[in-house]
Amino acid sequence: MSQLEIRPLRPDETTRFVELSYYSFAGRSPDERAADFGRRVSAERNVLVAVDGDEIVSQVLMYELGVWIDGVRFPSAGLANVATVPERARHGHASQLLKAALAWMRDTLGVATATLYATVHPLYDGLGWALAEDALRYxxxxxxxxxxxxxxxxxxxxxxxxxxxxxxxxxxxPLYREFAMPRCGYLDRPRWFWEDVVLRTRAPQPRWVGLWYRADGQLSGYVLYDLNGPVLGPRPESELRVYELMADRPEGFHALLSFVSAHHLWGRVELNAGRDVPWLSLVANPHQLDAQASLRQHFMLRIVDVPRAVCLKRSVSPVSNGDVALAIRDDVCPWNHGTWLIGWRDGRWICEAAPDREPDAMLDIRTLATLFTGRLSVRQAVDVGAVRVRDDSRDVLQTLFSTAYPPHSPDSF
Ligand SMILES: CC(C)(COP(=O)(O)OP(=O)(O)OC[C@H]1O[C@@H](n2cnc3c(N)ncnc32)[C@H](O)[C@@H]1OP(=O)(O)O)[C@@H](O)C(=O)NCCC(=O)NCCS
Incomplete structure (x- = not known):
């Protein structure tokens, strides 16, 4: 077997890229994928391929997106269309490509984090991603x-x-942005994402929208939803699926939930619900709801660039005095591996390599991702042995990793 070459996709190879995407995931046709491709990304910047001779054997696409964490926009890569031709599966091609992609994301795209929705958890777990959200489906x-x-x-x-x-x-x-910014994990959606994924304006049946206007005419909330299945009945299989429901005040939640519940002929309503909104306090009788955690729909996060990510982090609780020497284990990205001196200076976190410092705390790069979004607290991570920390350094770590809301994103790609 000849040596694999890993390189950016050439513009004249876009057809081959979309054909492998279509073969792997079905859904949108190759022509639709090719048309979307040009609107969303640049071949040479956002796609890497592993090539054997003339054949693309594995590929990855990296959208450039922002992820909101506590009011800060983290420049991030959103990975999609990760695929290896089936005849070459389990030869390590995707892993090799994704390792190269991590260096590309840091050096060329300049991102701090990388997010994705995995079909195969072990592939990404082995490369430093971790489940980083906490949502339920009601x-x-x-x-x-x-x-x-x-x-x-x-x-x-x-x-x-x-x-x-x-x-x-x-x-x-604007309404979405105001809601999403202070939260943790929501995307700063590019325009194409709004059009194609959120509103589905190009699909034969775009999403329905219910807009809530206050008495003074101000738009203050909305619900986006799909109606699926025959409704004459009521039929148990017919479904109103809420993609997103948000309001900037409780009155909006009252109005929008009343609106949703008025669809009495539909068999059921489904709401993908982050814990950043206290849904059980918003409904009259929570006992009528079933809750399920659809873990496969939860995003995974990887910290691509430790100092960049730490320096962007905002503190939502009072900052403790003192620094912490944090030893991070990262077997895939050597630039993250080692001991970092982290402390609060002049209103922001600093993070400097400190190879000679005795560590006050230790964790691995996956745990860092879960702490970053608050899916795990420092205390929980200590309880399960994922963090080891000296007692006098615990406060600094807790402050660093405190978040205002539990993590969630309604979007996937
Ligand atoms: C998932 C996919 C990209 C993996 O590509 P690959 O080149 O075979 O992956 P690798 O050989 O690098 O696998 C590395 C590790 O990931 C895990 N892994 C890969 N494929 C797996 C599978 N189908 N099921 C479970 N684990 C898997 C294993 O831990 C594997 O190590 P091992 O072979 O030593 O056990 C490929 O099977 C594919 O294209 N699938 C269809 C599309 C898809 O699901 N893409 C992922 C979107 S998130």
């Missing part, structure tokens, strides 16, 4: 989503309902 009959009587009601508010259009990006984005 299902129940529409009546189960009736709002709590304790929620305030806005007299004179109204809901406008219609299929989403391209223009809705400009309408919804």
């Amino acid at each position: 299902t129940g009959p529409p009546a189960a989503f009736r709002p709590s009587p304790y929620l305030p009601v806005e007299e004179g508010g109204r809901i406008e309902r219609r299929p989403a259009t391209v223009d809705d990006v400009d309408l919804l984005e």
Whole structure:
């Protein structure tokens, strides 16, 4: 077997890239994929391929996205279309390619973190990614989503309902941004993402949108949803699937949940729900809901560049005095591996290589990802042996990794 070459995709190879994507994942046709490709990414910057002779044997696409964590936009790569031709599976091609992609993400894309939705957990786990979100899927009959009587009601508010259009990006984005920014894990969505994934304006049936206007006419909340299956019935298999429901005040949640629960002919409603919104406090009778954690739909995160990521981190709790020498084990990205001196200076975190310092705390790169989004607390990580820390350094670590909200992202790619 000849040596694999890992290199950027050439623009004239786009057809081969989309054909392997289509073969691996089906869904959008190669032509649709080719058209989307040009709108979303640049071949030479955002795709790496492993080539044997003239054949692409493995490929990875890296979207450039922002991920909001506590009000800070973390420049991130969103990995998609990771595929190896099946006749060469389990030869280590994807791992080899992804290792090269990590160096590419740091040196060429300049990102701090990389996120993805895995079909094969062990592949990414072995390379330093970790499940980093904490969401549930609530299902129940529409009546189960009736709002709590304790929620305030806005007299004179109204809901406008219609299929989403391209223009809705400009309408919804500011509201989304205000909601997403202080949270943890939500994407800073590029325009193409809004159009193609969130609103599905190019699909034969775009998503439905319900817009909630306050009495003064201000748009203050919305729900995006799909209606699936025949409704004459009620039929148990018909479903109203909420993609996203958000409001900037409790009155909006009351109005939008009332709207959703009014669809009484539908067999069930499904809501992919982050714990950043206290859904069980928003509905009248939580016992009518079923909750399931769809772990395969949870995003995985990897810290690509430790000092960059730490220096971007904002502190949501009072900052303790003192520094911590943190030893990080990263067997895949040598630039992260070693001991880092982390401390608070002039309103921000600093992170400097400190190879000669005796560590105060130790963890591996996967644990760092889970702490970063708050999926694990320092205390929980210590409990399961994922972090070892001296007692007098615990406060600094807890401060560094405190987050305002549990992690969630409604999006996948
Ligand atoms: C998933 C996929 C990209 C793996 O490519 P690959 O080149 O075979 O992967 P590697 O040989 O580098 O695998 C490395 C490790 O990942 C894990 N892994 C890979 N494929 C796996 C599978 N199908 N099931 C479970 N673990 C798997 C194993 O731990 C493997 O190590 P091992 O072979 O020593 O046990 C390939 O099977 C594929 O294209 N699948 C269809 C598309 C897809 O699911 N893409 C991933 C999107 S997130």
